[in-house]
Amino acid sequence: MPGATPDVDGGDDPADDGVRIDMISGARMEGLTSMEKIRLILDGVREGNIVILEEGLSPDEESKLIEVTMTEISPDDFTGIEIETYPKPNAGNKSFLDRLMGRESAQKLTVIGPANRIETLHKDENLISTLVSRQ
Amino acid sequence: MGLLTNLRDSILRVTDGLFAADEPKRIGIYGPPNAGKTTLANRIARDWTGDAVGPESQVPHETRRARRKEDVEIERNGQTVTIDIVDTPGVTTKVDYKEFLDHDMDKEDAVRRSREATEGVAEAMHWLREDVDGVIYVLDSTTDPFTQVNTMLIGIIESQDLPALILANKTDLSESDVTQIANAFPQHETVPLSALEGENMDEVYTKIAEYFG
Ligand SMILES: Nc1nc2c(ncn2[C@@H]2O[C@H](COP(=O)(O)OP(=O)(O)O)[C@@H](O)[C@H]2O)c(=O)[nH]1
Numbered sequence: 451m452p453g454a455t456p457d458v459d460g461g462d463d464p465a466d467d468g469v470r471i472d473m474i475s476g477a478r479m480e481g482l483t484s485m486e487k488i489r490l491i492l493d494g495v496r497e498g499n500i501v502i503l504e505e506g507l508s509p510d511e512e513s514k515l516i517e518v519t520m521t522e523i524s525p526d527d528f529t530g531i532e533i534e535t536y537p538k539p540n541a542g543n544k545s546f547l548d549r550l551m552g553r554e555s556a557q558k559l560t561v562i563g564p565a566n567r568i569e570t571l572h573k574d575e576n577l578i579s580t581l582v583s584r585q
Numbered sequence: 586m587g588l589l590t591n592l593r594d595s596i597l598r599v600t601d602g603l604f605a606a607d608e609p610k611r612i613g614i615y616g617p618p619n620a621g622k623t624t625l626a627n628r629i630a631r632d633w634t635g636d637a638v639g640p641e642s643q644v645p646h647e648t649r650r651a652r653r654k655e656d657v658e659i660e661r662n663g664q665t666v667t668i669d670i671v672d673t674p675g676v677t678t679k680v681d682y683k684e685f686l687d688h689d690m691d692k693e694d695a696v697r698r699s700r701e702a703t704e705g706v707a708e709a710m711h712w713l714r715e716d717v718d719g720v721i722y723v724l725d726s727t728t729d730p731f732t733q734v735n736t737m738l739i740g741i742i743e744s745q746d747l748p749a750l751i752l753a754n755k756t757d758l759s760e761s762d763v764t765q766i767a768n769a770f771p772q773h774e775t776v777p778l779s780a781l782e783g784e785n786m787d788e789v790y791t792k793i794a795e796y797f798g
């Protein structure tokens with residue numbers, strides 16, 4: 451692919467220490483089963499990416515996500531996930547994350563990352579904006 | 586064929602009868618690591634059956650597998666409520682064996698312990714979806730309750746429509762802040778207690794009988 455323009459999915463080069471963000475839209479998730487959603491999330495996280503879900507998971511799916519995460523933890527390889535949800539931003543006040551997703555107010559944004567790379571995903575837009583700007 | 590079908594039907598009828606209304610409710614004790622779940626489970630078991638459930642510890646994930654105490658009969662106001670209590674490992678989204686290395690453990694032990702911990706948490710999550718009839722959610726009232734795991738777990742419990750009693754533990758400590766816990770989950774009743782010192786256990790048992798009886 452000619453012309454190395456920075457893209458959201460940047461960082462295919464394993465030597466690149468940048469943070470890669472997988473943004474998954476509500477539309478993308480809509481047709482998937484619970485297990486497919488969880489697989490999609492964990493595959494991204496296990497590659498070291500931060501996964502942002504435009505629309506969060508249901509409580510049942512969150513519970514399955516924890517369960518599957520536990521079964522995949524293994525020494526010196528995968529220590530689990532950090533997960534934060536961001537409540538629906540106030541209408542009219544377009545937040546950074548809304549702009550990031552390029553649409554109007556999101557449902558319940560959920561950010562999931564590998565535990566060993568993110569000690570705490572603070573409920574702080576600045577952190578995410580820092581991560582994104584490091585692309 | 587007919588004979589087998591009849592036999593099966595009558596077995597089903599008999600077992601249905603056996604497992605009818607009197608079957609004790611299975612109550613899961615959930616909450617973050619170190620909240621005092623095992624201390625509480627042991628106190629309940631000792632108060633009503635005379636023996637304990639399992640070891641309490643400052644080392645996180647001491648309870649790696651869910652432990653059960655069956656047929657705990659709690660008497661309140663002349664009525665008896667029979668419950669099975671299930672002490673679960675603290676729910677978490679991550680386990681790193683290296684954290685155990687600080688607790689005087691070699692790598693092999695730490696890896697085994699963390700594997701048991703992950704299996705225990707997976708099992709506890711599975712049970713929450715399939716196998717418990719009610720939840721006692723224990724929080725350490727000296728720590729901030731607004732964590733992602735607490736919010737997620739309470740959401741999961743609510744979505745299962747399970748009766749849930751929230752306990753604000755460790756009221757014997759001066760940093761204890763019960764109001765903060767009550768404010769974090771205003772949709773639920775919060776009962777303060779010290780599982781270690783046995784403070785306010787009367788109210789805890791009254792609420793257990795009320796919620797799970
Ligand atoms: N001060 C105080 N300490 C407590 C209380 N309940 C439990 N603990 C202590 O907290 C630590 C963790 O208790 P444990 O029951 O193992 O927690 P679990 O991980 O939730 O099962 C232990 O050192 C307990 O002695 C309490 O009511 N007051």
Ligand SMILES: [Mg+2]
Pocket residue numbers: 622623624641647648673674675
């Ligand atoms: Mg315990």
